[in-house]
Amino acid sequence: MDKIFDFGQTWQLLGFPFVITALLAAGVLGLVAGVLGPLVVMRRMSFAVHGTSELAFTGAAAALLVGVGVEFGALAGAVIAALLLGLLGGRESERDSVIGAILSFGLGLGVLLLWFYPGRTVNKFGILVGQIVSVQPTNLLVLVVAAVVVLLIVAAIYRPLLFAGVDPHVAAARGVPSRLLSVVFAVLVGVATALGVQIVGALLVVALMVTPAAAATRLTASPWRATLLSVAFAEIAALGGIVLSLAPGAPVSAFVTAISFLIYLIARLITYRRDRVRRVTAADVAPVSPVAS
Secondary structure, three states, X not given: OOOOOOHHHHHXXXXXXXXXXXXXXXXXXXXXXXXXXXXXXXXXXXXXXXXHHHHHHHHHHHHHHHOOOHHHHHHHHHHHHHHHHHHHOOOHHHHHHHHHHHHHHHXXXXXXXXXHOOOOHHHHHHHHHOOHHHOOHHHHHHHHHHHHHHHHHHHHHHHHHHHHHHOHHHHHHOOOOHXXXXXXXXXXXXXXXXXXXXXXXXXXXXXXXXXXXXHHHHHOOOHHHHHHHHHHHHHHHHHHHHHHHHOOOOOHHHHHHHHHHHHHHHHHHHHHHHHHHHHHHHHHHOOOOOXXX
């Protein structure tokens, strides 16, 4: 236990350049995930994020095998997955089966590519669960550029995207290009998913893309407040996960997922207590029936 919570060693490690780079990358990832998360939850795309992450894993494994940057392979794989999900999963009744097919294909192909890779096992493991020492300044630059592009596009299409997510039938009747928006948003989610591969790993990137947003949407019905809370929760999980993982040298994803899930449980507890108070208050102020009196 002392090894895990060795705050003295953690404080020393915070001064290392690779840790600072990883914290900056996590901060950028938390911002992007926090902004996209409420839209993902509202559009019921949580399973799609998981499917996209599997193709990001496949792309990262392919990049590792041929000797190019893992971030580029993850980005290519995630974008391909997003396009497939957007084009093949247009009907809501088919969406889960399409995601399941893509997910299983991506995971199987990724495992095969890692089997072919002759390098160190730690590199293979890092793709799955994250490895902060692999986040280099060049990776950070790619992450920042991709994040800026994603946020600018989200800002441009936010209102029609929100409208199409809240009431798709009315949005379609008013001429909102819902199918095109779905494909564009799927690609944005794919890019954001790829950004998280080196930090939290391809298998658990959903911990940042969905869990903070799920907690935020339980606390408020306002899209703007939910986005702000989602960003705050994602930043706490991402940055806190890295800090807690430093002393033991454990995978970042273990702590990121634990913090995210703890935030989600606290949000559920708050909403449970709030709803209970409302029910009790409503019962107290309810008018008494003349017959009953």
